[in-house]
Amino acid sequence: MSRTVTAGIDDSPESRAAAEWAAREARLRGLPLKIVYVQEPTPRMAARTPLFDLDSYRRWAERMAEEAAAGLRTRHPDLDVSTAQLTGTVADVLCEAAGDAELLVLGSRGLGRLGGFLVGSVSLAVVARAERPVVLVRAGEETGDERRTDPAGAPHGAGAVVLGLDVDEPADPLLEFAFDAAALHGAPLRAVHVWPEPPTSFYRFYGDAELYDDLQRGQAVLLTKVLRPWRQKYPDVEVIEASRCGSAAQVLVDHSHGARLVAVGRRIRTHSFGLHLGHVLHSALHHIAAPVAVVPHS
Secondary structure, three states: OOOEEEEEOOOOHHHHHHHHHHHHHHHHHOOOEEEEEEEOOOOHHHHHOOOOOHHHHHHHHHHHHHHHHHHHHHHOOOOOEEEEEEEOOHHHHHHHHHHOEEEEEEEEEEOOOOOOEEOOHHHHHHHHHOOOOEEEEEOOOOOOOOOOEOOOOOEOOOOOEEEEOOOOOOOHHHHHHHHHHHHHHOOOEEEEEEEOOOHHHHOOOOOHHHHHHHHHHHHHHHHHHHHHHHHHHOOOOOEEEEEEEOOHHHHHHHHOOOOOEEEEEEEOOOOOOOOOOOHHHHHHHHHOOOOEEEEEEO
16 A cells, blocks of 8 residues: 555644645655544534534535645645545544554644643544654644745755654664655754763762763763764765753753754553653653654654
8 A cells, every 4th residue: 555644634723734734745755645534423512512413514524624635736736635534533543544654744732932832632642552653733833944945846944853862772763764854854863862960960079070071972972873874874964963961851842943843752562551652752742843753663
């Protein structure tokens, strides 16, 4: 089966932004775009509203999906755009749709410039369970490539692809996704690795500064070692290495300002108890303004 870039939509500004981002990404990857709308068998609003017309709702949903696809075809005339109206539990159906996709793109709701962001329960459930990369895009997202195109109409700008990396357990699927995205976008890759502050720094013993410098050099060497084979595989990608001491979540958020895409990993778990997103991933999803790609790995 041919892979697609798939966008899950509803009638929200966030999903429209996600569909537009997905269309640009599909063009870059040379893949078709699939627009998916999921209907619950009995929508929650119908259960609360006795006079709710389910047939009218279904016709509206179909029309909404087709209108979204028509707009994308107009703005991207060389892009193959299809639609699918599916029925079931939204998170379950989207996870299944992700299985047939190169990546799944969803909207992420914004709370404003000072309040961070709110990721809905459906998006969180999909991110936690999908076995393909999921990209969350907020409404009005302005990344380094927003509204700037090259002569061929492809996204182009100065924003980097930011990679949040754990050098102790580097995940090849995450590294490959990030390097591939940087190559596709013609963008630099900023690899961010964060290591914890050494305990002795709290006591300020004599020689702490030397210990800190040794740790800093050692961590930077580890980052360089992990990235070396990927630099060789993607020689045209400019790589910026950032090895920092501190809070992994905060450092990643700080380094993501102005990014066109942020890539973070999620370990696939064999049991199904809870979401298990982790502090760093949770912070990235809620506080990074750029599109965030969550890449599952074993």
